[in-house]
Amino acid sequence: MAATQRDRLLTFMGLVVALLISLPSAHGQAQGPQGAAAPNPDGRTPLIFGERYCAQCHAHPENYKAESVICRMNEATIWGTKDKHKNAFAVLSDPRGVQMGKILGIDVTTHRSCLGCHSVTDRSPVAAQAVGVAKPALRAQQFDAKGDGVSCVACHGAFREWVFEHTTFEDPKWRNLSRKEKEERYGMADLWDPVTRTKRCLSCHVGNYEEGNVLTHAMYAAGHPPLPGFEVSSFSEAMPYHWEYLGEKRQGRRPEVRKTLESMLDLDKLEHTELVAVSGLVPLRETLKLFAAQAEKDELGDIPGTRWPDFARFDCYACHHEVNRPNWRQTRGFPGVPGRPPAPSWPIALVGLGIEAANPQEAKPRLEQFDRRIKEFHAALSARPFGNKDQAIASARSLAGWIDEVLADLGKTPVDRAVAIRLLDRVCQTARSEIPDYDTARQLFWAFRTIYHEIEPKAGPDVPIAKVLQRTDEELGFSLPSAGTQEPIEATLAKRLKSVTDFDPAIFRARFAELAGLLPRH
Structure with a gap:
């Protein structure tokens, strides 16, 4: 077996083992830091994975041939070294965050009004009924709130089903699913949809009542920086972005991978x-x-x-x-x-x-x-x-x-x-x-x-x-x-x-x- 193939197999086996260790037993209800993870009416299971879980693959481009995958496999490296979202939770313990907590009379490291944008919380319909309550979903063992901040699943979807299926990315059963099926059945947010992508960003950069993300004048007065205007492409460039845009995916892919991309996306649009x-x-x-x-x-x-x-x-x-x-x-x-x-x-x-x-x-x-x-x-x-x-x-x-x-x-x-x-x-x-x-x-x-x-x-x-x-x-x-x-x-x-x-x-x-x-x- 070639070294690259062996490395990829070992990586995949590691993912499966890590996933099985972190998941709740099928015979009992999962217990998280705040109690049981509430099941969703649509059958998807809220579960917060940390960046380290995703980095097992997405920080190792050497284990993948670029022409066989639809991304570069260095996404976690870019996010971890250049993106301020990873610091979102850590800044709550900075002097500004501590002072804000004293003024507002809350613990900013546990209060839902802060965690909704500065960490990853359960955004499922059940959790939405508990606005203002710090009630995070069950967290996988790899999740580290302080180190992960607003990590991968904050945008891509904090659900067990899609993360598990996603590890078998070359399986036609998964690859041939439509974007809508992956989102509705498995909980993988369709970030290729520009409206979905922009709304996901704005849930924090403007606010979202249903998710409990409401930045108030009292928070501003206590020291929270003012939110600026938001245009999603300019903000993405400044992150800097860790993904490939469609124009960047045109080159260097195998015919079957390009065919899959073309079946899901319009590669020619601006x-x-x-x-x-x-x-x-x-x-x-x-x-x-x-x-x-x-x-x-x-x-x-x-x-x-x-x-x-x-x-x-x-x-x-x-x-x-x-x-x-x-x-x-x-x-x-x-x-x-x-x-x-x-x-x-x-x-x-x-x-x-x-x-x-x-x-x-x-x-x-x-x-x-x-x-x-x-x-x-x-x-x-x-x-x-x-x-x-x-x-x-x-x-x-x-x-x-x-x-x-x-x-x-x-x-x-x-x-x-x-x-x-x-x-x-x-x-x-x-x-x-x-x-x-x-x-x-x-x-x-x-x-x-x-x-x-x-x-x-x-x-x-x-x-x-x-x-x-x-x-x-x-x-x-x-x-x-x-x-x-x-x-x-x-x-x-x-x-x-x-x-x-x-x-x-x-x-x-x-x-x-x-x-x-x-x-x-x-």
Whole structure:
């Protein structure tokens, strides 16, 4: 037996043994740190595996021939050395985390409101009924909360069934299952679906009431860094990402592996551009759903500071900003009544792109529908200080449902170069027609840069558009810090807050006027 084959066999045997050791007996109910793991109605078993379990394969590319697998098998190495998600639990014990716990009167290392985003908890329907309660699923022996933080199964699905089947990845029985079957029957999240992927990220980067992930104003006041605007492709680049995008999977695979990929995925679509379009719709939907859920419940169990109105659901910089005159905020005007804080504007910035990509033929009437609906929501927020709650809830729920209808069309129209150029033109129109705040401007900048780099991957730094983008970034400070540098949040936050304070919309609009004149036309 060749050495490579022997190594792979030994790795697989090790996986099976480790799995059997860590799993509950079939004759009794599994016992975890918090008691029995609750069975799901769909038959899937919540089980949290640690990164070390996945690394037995995904940190050893030498044991696999690249042409026989659909990934590089170095994913765990990249995650473990460069991704800040692995530090998510450890930072709870840093001085900032300890101080926050004292102020809030909770143990941040065990409280569900913290663990939901800083570790891996049971996100099954049963656990969702216990919002505010630290009730993690049964944990496999390989899981180390402090070392793993937000590890593999936080995104890919914390269920026993798919992890076990996944170890037999070359078995046609598993490989030939559809993405939908793997997700619904086995619990493996379909992260190739851009909507699923974005929602998974936003469950923490915006919040999700059903999962107990609600960042409140009390938490901000206690010292939690403010959440920035979110565009999934730009954030993924900065992680840095540990997977291969579809364009990277085109080369060097065996015919049967490529055939499997083609049966599941559209390898020719502009994946980054599609993610930008999704980032125009899903962040707003999740923001509206969180707003409505928190307003409906008025108070969320033992999560600190959730009594309505929670200032965290409004635009932070409506109150927290420099005081000087003249001021670009006065020039821009107000979306509602002056003195009454509005909802944040960044989730709206890219909505037009999502509508255009979903169905170009329906773009004009849908933009008109959106304009009417978002004005209704803003009017409800302006009806009285912090809004007419009942009207705002109804408007938020209605608009979120409308976004679902638009999202249902995504994928029906190919996201190709022609669509991408129209999206670039729409970004430029939006940037020039409005006076944006910093987070909104950054969303537009990220969207343009991401789409442009995908349709012009060989454009060097001396190309005129690339020069304007670089100059804009230097002047306004839009780029995210690379997680690969592991720079402390205190340092990166200080830079971001300075960029927010120094932001000049006139510079931003001038640069996008330049970009509009340089746009490719075909």
